[in-house]
Amino acid sequence: MQKDIGISTLIFAIIAIFTPFGAWLTLFVALMVAFAYGEGLLLGIASIIVNMVHIVFFSSRLWSGEGLGEFSAAGESPFLPWILIAAQVIAIVILFLRHKKFKAMTGTV
Numbered sequence: 637m638q639k640d641i642g643i644s645t646l647i648f649a650i651i652a653i654f655t656p657f658g659a660w661l662t663l664f665v666a667l668m669v670a671f672a673y674g675e676g677l678l679l680g681i682a683s684i685i686v687n688m689v690h691i692v693f694f695s696s697r698l699w700s701g702e703g704l705g706e707f708s709a710a711g712e713s714p715f716l717p718w719i720l721i722a723a724q725v726i727a728i729v730i731l732f733l734r735h736k737k738f739k740a741m742t743g744t745v
Contacts, residue, residue, distance in 0.1 A: 642676025645669050645683040653690050662687045662720055666727035673735040684728050691720050 645668045652658035652665065665683055672680030695717065 638672055638674035638676040639679065640676070641668060642672040642679025642683070645672055645676075646679050646686070649683040649686040649690070652687070653694055658690060659695055659716070659720060662691060663723055666723045669727045670730040670734060673731060673738045677731070677735050680731050681728070684724050684731075687724050688721070691717060691724070 645665050648661060648668070649665045652661035655661060665687055669680040669683050672683070
């Protein structure tokens with residue numbers, strides 16, 4: 637089942653690049669990645685990498701709001717890109733901790 641979740645997270649991460657609400661979809665993907673341990677570990681890692689590339693390189697609107705600070709006309713928080721990056725880092729840490737616990741429970745190497 638974890639492999640299915642890993643595939644789903646990768647699909648949603650790719651869809652997030654092309655949708656206008658993709659920045660918020662990255663948070664959903666980060667939440668799902670925490671459950672992609674076991675066989676879905678590599679797919680979860682790939683999803684986080686796609687999300688990070690999306691946030692850093694393809695979300696110029698987020699970063700322009702960061703530069704404008706309180707003058708942001710979009711009404712979004714100026715710290716939003718940093719919050720999204722922090723969510724990705726937290727998700728990858730949770731994924732590794734759950735995977736480590738999964739390996740200990742199943743006795744796999």
